[in-house]
Amino acid sequence: MIRRHRLPLGAEYLGDGRTRFSLWAPAASSVELVLEGGSSRMERGEGGVFSLTTGAAPGARYRYRIDGGQEVPDPASRFQPEDVHGPSAVVDPASFEWGDGGWRGRPWHEAVVYELHVGTFSPEGTFRGACERLDHLAGLGVTAVELMPLADFPGSRNWGYDGVLPYAPDSSYGTPEELKELVQAAHGRGIMVLLDVVYNHFGPEGNYLPLYAPRFFTERHATPWGAAVNFDDAGSETVREFFVHNALYWIEEYGFDGLRLDAVHAIRDDSGRHFLAELAERIRGGPGRGRRVHLVLENEENEASLLRPAGEGRSLYDAQWNDDLHHALHVALTGEDAAYYADYADAPVRHLGRCLAEGFAYQGDPSRHRGDRRGEPSADLAPPAFVAFLQNHDQVGNRAFGERITDLASPEAVRAAAAVYLLSPQVPMLFMGEEWGASSPFLFFCDFGGDLAPLVTQGRREEFASFPEFSDPETRGRIPDPNAPGTFGASRLDWGEREAPEHARWLDLYRELLALRRERIVPLLSGAPGGGGRYRLVGERGLEVRWGLGGGARLALRANLGPEPLGGFGLPEGDLLYATEGAEAAGRRLPGWAAVWHLAGAGA
Structure with missing residues (x-):
């Protein structure tokens, strides 16, 4: 079986040794195609497309020469074998023969997501290295892998959010064919593959678009990265198509089962039809017609309307990362109250209860950290519309020293938190290595060149200047240099430590919880209604949550998220599903750091 997506721009191999090259360069007077054997003048067409x-x-390598001067890579390059400043390579998608034609994906409610960074996930740091670890993930109970962004970035080390060539999987991880092998191998194990895509900005090195297509950006909106990507100003039609086709390309040509869209609150669009709506509709009406394709948001604005079905149809987006749930759980475990954690510090368990029962903690409520109101009502949404997690790349990697939650809270607290989020009816997401309590940090790393490298290092350290513990310049100087190879190396998982007793115990716990989820909870989620969650506080640290699930089943959690024993809980209903150590026979009083689950009703 052949998979390919026809690109309106870029290099399209036509067969018989011929390729059509197209570049949108409205600010250029002339463009030449530069191949290894010489150059040829390209013809300017309507709208500035050459x-x-x-x-x-x-395999042919090519560049575009702008106005007889600067040579640039193809912004729609399918592969960059010599990095972002080098030539692009012609790729024939038909050369890869797919063998997973029977795969149609999995329902979203079955998802157990595992976020990983290809470069640090395996010792090899490649697509093939990740492929070698798929059996581990399948045995753990993972049903969806989420790859951090792959768009070609400068150098050999990056989180992926500094990509500048959105169609080219970074060559430091392997070839396009090797990425396709990874996707196919995951499908063979019943694992979906999601890709994190960045449509809100380009990285600071290797972006040549302003030279010949300045209308790709607009000054109408400001973003943390400077001028916004142009989704609503003059010339935005081409820009919108560039990103719509990018999404379709990953889904159709690489067989990805869905996308996670980074920071969509930074996609500024005041047009009559927001880009997010257009993108989802094009995907739903395209590859989403023949198989299951899932779309997940990161959205600081908590726009529940994007997750709500319109009429009898499917919602635009399947789910959103539930940052509120993470923040509330993190504060309950660690007591940290700096930056955005301040919004949860007054009553972390109350915020957690609202998240578990209703989706978001902030549903139009005032945010002290932001200074305005945030969010939309979400209690009517079904639980799988929210992705719950205890760790992810942001929440670990944006700490100065990349500490994981096991470095910040007691084992008893982390075990209770894991039992809460892995068995909740929301879709759980693990961050790579979490399942064995990995000791390696996940640091911020990159590989910028020239004058940019020291500026990034300095900027990274200055980010923490407002934190009391980093007020001293000497202390800030100990923050790892993002550009140092050792920072990247320290972030690589140590797979050998899984065999050590303390790590093996974590792995056993995660396997047990995910097996229980698969066998007892997932079958009840397909018919889980929205609006079926209720919560009650027990003192300041105790929590009871109840959900109505499919088939009339009722799921209940009782949790003590503090170190001291706590009374005042209601009596359990139904069969005991799971209890943390020492809480198996608990009645109205739970020991410290305890979580107890019960399941009742016909569907159970």
Whole structure:
């Protein structure tokens, strides 16, 4: 089986050694195609699109020469074998023969997501290295892998959010064919593969678009990265199509089962039809018609309307990362109250209860950290519309020293938190290595060149200047240098430590909880209604939550998220599903750091 997506821009191999090249360069007077054997002038067409069809076989390397001067890579390059400043390569998607034609994906409510960074997930740091670890993930109970962004970035080390060539999987991880092998191998084990995509900005090095297509950006909106990507100003039609086709390309040509859209609150669009709506509709009406394709948001604004079905149809987006739930759980475990954690510090368990029962903690409520109101009502949404997690790349990697939660809270507290989020009816997401309590940090790392490298290092350290513990410049100087190879190396998982007793115990716990989820909870989620969650506080640290699930089943959690024993809980209903150590026979009083689950009703 062949998979390919026809691109309106870029290099499209036509067969018989011929390729059509197209570049949107409205600010250029002339564009030449530069191949290894020489250069040819391209013809300017409507809207500033330059095109040329000529002899070029798969593997041919090419650049575009702008106005007789600067040579640039193709912004729609399918592969950059010599990094972002080098030539692009012609790729023939038909050269890869897919063998997973029977795969149609999995329902979203079955998802157990595992976020990983290809470069630090395995010793090899490659697509093939990740492929070698799929059996571990399948045995753990993972049903969906989420890859951090792959768009080609400068250098050999990056989280992926500094990508500048959105169609080219970074060559430091392997070839396009090797990425396709990874996707196919995951499907063979019943694992979906999601890709994190960044449509809100380009990285600071290797972005040549302003040279020949300045209308790709607009000054109408400001973003943390400077001028906004142009989704609503003059020329935005081409920009919107560039990103819509990017999403379709990953789904159709690589067989990805869905996308996670980074920081969509930074996608500024005042047009009559927001880009997010157009993107979802194009995907739903395209590859989403023939198989299950899932769309997940990161959205600081908590826009529940994007997750709500319109009429009898499917919602635009399947789910959103539930940062509120993470923040409330993190504060309950650690007591930290700096930055955005301040919004949860007054009553972390109350915020957690609202998240578990209703989705978001902030549903239009005033945010002290932001200074305005945040969010939309979400209690009517079904639980799988929210992705729950205890760790992710942001919440670990944006700490100065990349500490994981096991470095910040007691084992008893972390075990209770894991039992809460892995068995909740929301979709759980693990961060790589979490399942064995990995000792390696996940640090911020990159590989910028020239004058940019020291500026990034300095900027990273200055980010923490407002924190009391980093007020001293000497202390800030100990924050790892993002550009140092050792920072990247320290972030690589140590797979050998899984065999050590303390790590093996964590792995056993995660396997047990995920097996229980698969066997007892997942079958009840497909018919889980929205609006079926209720919560009650027990003192300041105790929590009871109840959900109505499919088939009339009722799921109940009682949790003591503090170190001291706590009374005042209601009596359990139904069969005991799971209890943390020492809480198996608990009645109205729970020991410290305890979580007890019960399941009742016909569907159970």
